[in-house]
Structures are given as C-alpha cells and as structure tokens.
Amino acid sequence: MTPLDTGIVLLYLAAVFGIGIYFSRHQKTAEDYFLAGRKVPGWVVIFAIVGTMISSTSFIGHPGNVFARDMWNLPSFLMLPVVMLFVARHIVGFYRRTVRMSIYDYLERRFNYGARAYGAAAFIVSRVVDMSATLYFLAVPVSYLSGFDVWWVILVVGLVTVVMTVAGGIAAVVYADVLQGVLLAAGALVCLGIALFRPPAGTEAVLTAAWEGGKFGLGQWSFSLEEMNGWFLLVGGAIWAIQRYALDQHIVQKYLVAATDREARMSAFVGALSCLPIWLLFFLLGACLWGFFQVTGQALPPEVARVKDNIVPYFIKTQLPVGMIGLVIAALLAAAMSSLDSDLNSMATVIVEDYFGRLRPGATDRQRLWAGRAVVAVLGVLAILFSQLWIGIGTALELGVQLFSIATAGMLGLFALGALTRRANGPGAIVGIAACVLFTAWATLTSVQMPALDSVLLDLGPFNYRLHPFLIGILNHLILLIVGYLASLWFARRSPNRPIPAGPPATRNSPA
Numbered sequence: 001m002t003p004l005d006t007g008i009v010l011l012y013l014a015a016v017f018g019i020g021i022y023f024s025r026h027q028k029t030a031e032d033y034f035l036a037g038r039k040v041p042g043w044v045v046i047f048a049i050v051g052t053m054i055s056s057t058s059f060i061g062h063p064g065n066v067f068a069r070d071m072w073n074l075p076s077f078l079m080l081p082v083v084m085l086f087v088a089r090h091i092v093g094f095y096r097r098t099v100r101m102s103i104y105d106y107l108e109r110r111f112n113y114g115a116r117a118y119g120a121a122a123f124i125v126s127r128v129v130d131m132s133a134t135l136y137f138l139a140v141p142v143s144y145l146s147g148f149d150v151w152w153v154i155l156v157v158g159l160v161t162v163v164m165t166v167a168g169g170i171a172a173v174v175y176a177d178v179l180q181g182v183l184l185a186a187g188a189l190v191c192l193g194i195a196l197f198r199p200p201a202g203t204e205a206v207l208t209a210a211w212e213g214g215k216f217g218l219g220q221w222s223f224s225l226e227e228m229n230g231w232f233l234l235v236g237g238a239i240w241a242i243q244r245y246a247l248d249q250h251i252v253q254k255y256l257v258a259a260t261d262r263e264a265r266m267s268a269f270v271g272a273l274s275c276l277p278i279w280l281l282f283f284l285l286g287a288c289l290w291g292f293f294q295v296t297g298q299a300l301p302p303e304v305a306r307v308k309d310n311i312v313p314y315f316i317k318t319q320l321p322v323g324m325i326g327l328v329i330a331a332l333l334a335a336a337m338s339s340l341d342s343d344l345n346s347m348a349t350v351i352v353e354d355y356f357g358r359l360r361p362g363a364t365d366r367q368r369l370w371a372g373r374a375v376v377a378v379l380g381v382l383a384i385l386f387s388q389l390w391i392g393i394g395t396a397l398e399l400g401v402q403l404f405s406i407a408t409a410g411m412l413g414l415f416a417l418g419a420l421t422r423r424a425n426g427p428g429a430i431v432g433i434a435a436c437v438l439f440t441a442w443a444t445l446t447s448v449q450m451p452a453l454d455s456v457l458l459d460l461g462p463f464n465y466r467l468h469p470f471l472i473g474i475l476n477h478l479i480l481l482i483v484g485y486l487a488s489l490w491f492a493r494r495s496p497n498r499p500i501p502a503g504p505p506a507t508r509n510s511p512a
Helices: 003-024 030-038 042-053 056-068 080-098 105-110 113-146 150-197 203-212 230-246 249-257 261-296 302-306 308-319 324-359 365-390 397-407 411-420 426-447 469-494
Strands: none
Touching (some): 030 150, 030 249, 030 324, 042 261, 056 261, 056 324, 080 249, 105 411, 113 150, 113 324, 113 426, 150 249, 150 308, 203 261, 230 249, 230 411, 230 469, 249 261, 249 324, 308 324, 411 426, 411 469, 426 469
8 A cells, every 4th residue: 555545545534533523523422323303304314324234245245255156145135126116116114113222122012022122132243243344354455455463453443433433423433424334335346347348358258257267146046945045045035134224223224313304214115225236246247356366367366366355455455556455445444334334333223222221211311321322332342253253264254144144033934923913912022032042052963063163162963053044044034923913812811811912013203
C-alpha cells in the first residue's frame, strides 16, 4: 500500500467515526438509539438493508468459492423475489403494528416468555456466528494487502465499528450504510472491470475461458440426501430468505425505523431485490478472475492456489493501480462494517427488550439506553475474539452457510407454528423447541467436522447423523413445527377447559 492508498483508507475510517460522533448527540432515549425515532427516509432504509446483507463474506467468499468450484451457491438466492413480494405486502405492516422494538415480543404474546427467550437466543447465536465470519473475511484481504497481522486487522476494524455503534446507535448505522453501499459497489465494479478489460486477448477471451472452465455451472443437480445439490439450495434459499427478511431482528428493525408504512414496504422490497444484482456481481467476479488468470497465463503463488479465499486479495495486490487499492480496501471495510454495526445494534435491541426489560421491569429509559450501549461493547469484543476461530479454515463459505443454518435453530418453524395454526399453544411450543434443540445438537455433533479436527465432535457409530449437514437447518424447522403442533393437541386434550390461543394476537398501534 502506498501513502495514497493508506490515506484513502484512513479517510474512510475517519468518516465512519465522524458519523457515529455526529449522531451521538441525538441519542436521548432508548427509542432514539434503537429505532432512530422512527423517522428515517425510505431511500436510506434501502441502503441500510443492502449494507446489512452484503458483507465482506460476499466480497471475498463468493468470488473465492466460484474460483475454486463454480456458482453452486447461486440457486439459493433465486427464491428471493418471490419471498419478498409476500414479506413486503403482509409481514412489514404486521410488524409495524404489532411489535415495539423486538420481533420476539410476538412469540411471548402468542405462546409464552419461554418461546420469546428462545427466539431471541437463537437470533443472537446466529448473529455471533455471522459476525465472526464477516470479520475473518475482511481480515484476510486487508492483512494480505497491508502486511499487518490478521489479528490486528480484526482488532482495529472491530473497535472502530464498536465505537461508532455505541455512540451513534441505529441512526449512525443506517446513514453510514449509504456511504458504505456506494464504496462497496464501486470497489466490486473496479475489480470486475480490470479482470474483463485488462487482458490483451480481450473480454470475450476471459468469459470464454471461464465458461469452458465450468465456472458458470450451478453445481450438482442429481437429487441426494447425502451430497450437496441444487435442490437443497432452492429449498434452503427460500427458508433462508424468509428467515433473514421476515424473522431476523437485524433486518426487521430496518422496517421499523422507516417514517411511514408505505416507505417501509417499498424499502423492504427494493432493498432486498437490490441485493440480488450485487450478489450476481460477486459471482461473476469469481468466474472472470478464473478466466483472467487462464488467459494471461499467470501462475498463482502456493498460498493463493491452496486457499482460494486469497484470490481476490491477490488480484487486488497485483493488478490494481495506485489509489485503486485503497478504494477497494475501503470498500472491503465498508462491506464488513455495514453488516457488523447493524448486527451489534440489533442484538443490543433484543437483549435489552427481551432480557434486561424482563429482569428490570422498573428500569428507566436512561438505564435502558446505557444498557444497550454496554451490550454493544460486550458483543463487539466477543465477535473480535470468535473471529480468530476462522483463521486457517481455507475456503470457509460452505462451512459458514452450514453453521448459520444450524444456529437459526428452527426459528422459521416456531413462527410458522404460531402463524399457521390456531391450535398451537405455549406448552406445545416449548416441547417443539426442546425436540428441535435435541435434534440439532445430535445432528451437529455427529456430522459437522470442524477444519481443525480430524473427526466429528461426537462419534456414535451407526447412530451418527448420515444426511448432508446442510439439511440440519431445514429439518429442524420441520421438527419444531410438527412436534410443537402434536404436543399442543396433547396438552389441549389434557386440559379441555383451558382456552386455546386463536392465532396471532390482536395488533396494537405503533408507539410512533
């Protein structure tokens, strides 16, 4: 990195820090901190949704995965438009009328506090997994390009993000996402343009080489319950889209900060669909990088050939001109920080609303505000520490997809149990949760092999889970739904005089 590149990166970090300090002056109440007073313009919410969903995992992981294999993960995103039509028309307005800050409030009023606490805990675990992976995928290229150790990169970026989020709350998060979204798109387009137009053989030669190398393939489509295939990804993609855009606090919170219901619905649909071409851009970048190195005949160093997540950093280091390297590093930082700050604020919202408020029902608004800031700081430190576990994994995207689907622990099944049937009740939901947790623990321990280990964590021989680990994150939703429903029927027969909740609770007016 030249002084110019370093200056661009420092300028970006200073801008983000300044945004946090600026909005810190407006954080007077807990609602200001967590919901920005519910008066954020729709166009800002669109950037916030895009920034939350597009992270350094996308910038580094998707191109690296395509370079190593093909576009096997692309089908998982194809169900997004269908899902978002439903979410924008029906789910966004329901949440804005029904919940105050945390969407898991719905689970308590539909079932009981145990269901609410479980939903909040599953969200927090899944976010910690995602945050640690995001920091890792950022540290890989920045360390490679700057020469700083991976640990120091994680520490510095993590601390800047934490300070900005602690100070500025959700307002700083969503407005910083505007800057970060612009940098993200610019950085990706710069890399793609150089990969396509720099080789003397021309753009057509790059695309032809990538096509002939199978980089535009969509993976394996022969149906199997033991091998990864496209049918997994179509079903899993639909579940993933519902999970992320309808049931995860860090996205739903963006719907709540919008000024009006109309802007919230528009932002949800446009923001989610805007992610699709950006993901396609990163998949295309991975294919074009393969074609670029094939056409130019450049041999890859051993560390790049061995760990394909290094391919984007290596390309940046060897092909981008002075100044552009700093721009792309700033884009990488933007991709990571736009996801991290959103995760930190949303997890703080959940902990304050779903746990702290329960333990301290008499807490003042000022105490809730400072509790939220303290939670952001603690969770930020944990994310920094956990991100070290990803170091040395290699092509980590597939493992990350598996771990995230496991960490969500049947949340779609729990919400479906409450929304799709009138006969489900609180005790039945708790039994369904217990069955889901037991299944997920057994299947994970007996099948998912961590890269640092030579075997699974728990070997039960013939009683090991035999299907593909990706299916764990699909089956646990079904188990919670089916077991919870059957248990609800049993409890209803045991207590025939006990009234059964009649579906989702009556909505209440938003505090806004």
